[in-house]
Amino acid sequence: MSTGNDPAFIPEGVDLDRPNAARIYDWFLGGTANWAIDREFGARAVETFPQIKMIAKIGREFLGRGVTYLSRQGIDQFLDLGSGVPTVGNVHEIADSINPGSRCVYVDNEPVAVAHSRVLLERDGDPERHAVVHGDLRDPHDIWRKALATGVLDTERPIGLIMASVLYFVSPEDDPHTVVARYRDLLPSGSYFLTSHLTDDGIPHDDEEASRHEIRKQYLKSSTPFHYRSRAEFTRFFDGYELVEPGVVWAPEWHLDAGASKATRKVVDNPNYSGALVGLGRKP
Numbered sequence: 001m002s003t004g005n006d007p008a009f010i011p012e013g014v015d016l017d018r019p020n021a022a023r024i025y026d027w028f029l030g031g032t033a034n035w036a037i038d039r040e041f042g043a044r045a046v047e048t049f050p051q052i053k054m055i056a057k058i059g060r061e062f063l064g065r066g067v068t069y070l071s072r073q074g075i076d077q078f079l080d081l082g083s084g085v086p087t088v089g090n091v092h093e094i095a096d097s098i099n100p101g102s103r104c105v106y107v108d109n110e111p112v113a114v115a116h117s118r119v120l121l122e123r124d125g126d127p128e129r130h131a132v133v134h135g136d137l138r139d140p141h142d143i144w145r146k147a148l149a150t151g152v153l154d155t156e157r158p159i160g161l162i163m164a165s166v167l168y169f170v171s172p173e174d175d176p177h178t179v180v181a182r183y184r185d186l187l188p189s190g191s192y193f194l195t196s197h198l199t200d201d202g203i204p205h206d207d208e209e210a211s212r213h214e215i216r217k218q219y220l221k222s223s224t225p226f227h228y229r230s231r232a233e234f235t236r237f238f239d240g241y242e243l244v245e246p247g248v249v250w251a252p253e254w255h256l257d258a259g260a261s262k263a264t265r266k267v268v269d270n271p272n273y274s275g276a277l278v279g280l281g282r283k284p
């Protein structure tokens with residue numbers, strides 16, 4: 001795949017004056033769709049909070065386990081909001097490995113993530129089954145309209161809606177609970193909602209506690225500040241859904257399987273070190 005370091009590959013609309021979450025996250029995961037400004041920010045973040053790369057990896061793995069679980073339940077179409085720069089374990093690849101012929105629409109508001117997804121899908125995807133949309137998930141009706149316009153999703157059948165490691169970028173002023181509820185209302189019955197979120201609720205009271213707050217302050221200077229939410233606030237995202245067992249838990253506690261990486265295994269005994277709450281709900 002083309003790299004972010006290639007000056008010829010700067011997608012339109014990219015803001016290179018400020019570091020951006022999609023590109024920083026890509027750097028945390030070892031990708032190349034990032035620029036010096038993102039890498040410098042990432043390196044500072046690692047200095048402040050060395051666990052951050054591990055947390056990114058744990059989050060990505062949860063996404064993979066969630067898609068695997070859903071695919072085994074027969075869900076074969078996905079709407080992945082805040083899908084990020086393609087990296088190991090992309091949703092359409094996992095879904096296809098279980099249900100060949102599965103469908104997926106990726107959505108992101110960062111032009112680099114969209115452009116890289118497009119490159120990947122042009123190379124490996126099937127235009128009838130895979131698409132990428134540039135849009136802001138805070139506008140559910142616009143996203144829904146654009147996602148359906150791709151012709152990839154069938155609204156007569158259940159859809160796996162994913163918002164992995166993204167809702168914490170939605171500020172309280174943008175009322176994320178109402179946003180999430182709008183998508184729920186649009187989804188056909190039998191659909192699922194898979195999500196994960198950073199929290200400062202129930203995290204270890206140790207030296208890292210201050211770092212978790214310091215890192216948030218650093219992100220306030222990026223184009224993508226983030227917000228911690230409590231367990232109760234996170235759980236409210238599942239209003240109107242039936243929570244799938246084991247309910248709202250720490251990321252490493254959710255359907256852990258033999259494929260878990262060292263990063264995830266390392267925190268199995270102290271799952272709150274992951275700092276990320278996760279859950280899966282089914283719309284009745």
Ligand SMILES: C[S@@+](CC[C@H](N)C(=O)[O-])C[C@H]1O[C@@H](n2cnc3c(N)ncnc32)[C@H](O)[C@@H]1O
Nearest residue numbers: 022025082083084108109110136137164165169
């Ligand atoms: C931390 S990454 C997570 C990527 C992927 N979901 C995963 O779990 O590996 C967050 C992604 O959400 C995107 N994002 C943030 N706010 C968004 C918004 N309002 N609408 C759409 N995408 C958004 C960012 O650009 C970034 O690509």
